[in-house]
Amino acid sequence: MTFSSFGNALVPSNHFFEVLFSIGVITSGLLLFTLLIGNIQVFLQSITSKKSEMQLRNRDLEWWMRRRQLSHRLRVRVRQQECCRWAATRGIDEESIVGNLPEGLRRDIKRHLCLDLLRKVPLFEQLDDLILNNVCDRLKPVLFIKEEPIIHEGNPLSHMLFFVRGRILSMYRIHDKRMSNCTLGPGDFFGDELICWCLSKSTGRLPLANASLITLQVTEAFSLSAEDLKYITDHFRYKVASKQLKRTTRYYSTSWRMWAAMAIQLAWRRFKARRSKFYSGPLNFAPLRNESSGLDAAQQDRLRMYTAMMSCPKPTEN
Structure with a gap:
């Protein structure tokens, strides 16, 4: 209302320049008010379009789940996963947007998003920027809902996980039905067996996961596939195969810590x-x-x- 009544308090005289100044002030107020209304309209349209897109996607998901006759539990998990993904990204496909950019710009964006998080992981503190840039370029963001099983013990380990947010329960089988549990959080990682697998000569079969992971909260992480890790270890073996990095990996590894606790x-x-x-x-x-x-x-x-x-x-x- 201030913009719409801008200049109404002016009482110009019969002087030509005062009348011209008053007309200019009133016109400026009307233009600013029109611009404000236009911005509000664009904002409301964007919100409405996003909401319509979300409703359309939810309707497609419901139709697909009915067609495949999924159980009630699976439907609840699909809905929770979709809600968490939408809340985190607002329906924007980050991978497609970043993937269509030039290589140099894409690498700079990945470095901006992932480098600080990687430096929080003790495993990467001793690596130089060249290796970290290649790791950042190959990391993929993943999102897990609460109480979602991530990895089952005994399954082939196809990727490493670097946790950014959330809490994860790691369950390690000791003997028969006896289990040992520990909690992972931001800055922790899982899947260090892949490093030894990549550095070894026999790389035919993937190593097996020695623990099961279940999320305790909504968890965000970065995933590094075994193929990408193999590429990095082959091209930067001079640094990855160092004894200092092996000792660091062993010190922060969940499986090594569990084995050390058992030995003690x-x-x-x-x-x-x-x-x-x-x-x-x-x-x-x-x-x-x-x-x-x-x-x-x-x-x-x-x-x-x-x-x-x-x-x-x-x-x-x-």
Whole structure:
């Protein structure tokens, strides 16, 4: 209303220039008001078009799920995934937009989006900018809804994941039905077995995942496929194959940490058994004394240790 009444308070005299100035002020106010109305109309049209596009896509999804006769649980997961994706991107296909740009501009955009996040990952702190640029160019953003299984233990590991936001539960099978859990968060990664697989000579079969991942929150991550990682390790082997990077990978690896925790736990249990002749805890595989087996306490201790080490194998070491 201020723009529409701009200049109404002016009371010009009969002087020509005062009348001309008043006309100019009033005209400027009307033009500004018209421009404001036009911008509001464009904004409302864009919101309406986005909403119509979302409704159309949801209608297509519902028709497709009915046609394929998906179960109720699968339909709920599809709807949640679509809502999370729409909330994160507003329906914009980032991959197609960035992929159609020139290579130099695309690399600069990927560097702007991913480089700071990669530097938060301890695995990449020691890599130079040339390698990081190639990694950034091959990263793909992925989005997971809450309580969504990401990777199942025993399945081929086809990509590495670098988590940006959210919390993920990693479940590691120790023995039979016994599980060990840990929580991953922003800055953590999963799939370091692929690095050893890429650096090894036998690259026919993909390594198997040694843990299962389930999201506890809506999770955003970047994915690096095994083919892209193989390309990077082949072209930058002088840096990737360094002993310092191997030690860093081993230190921050979930599987190596789990194995180290198991080894420390076994050593502590053996120490307690030697002093008290008694094993306690969840890894109680057999009674300490078994007269029918013909084994003494020391032999049974070693047997327990080998059984536990076989049930919790050491991660692949290149």
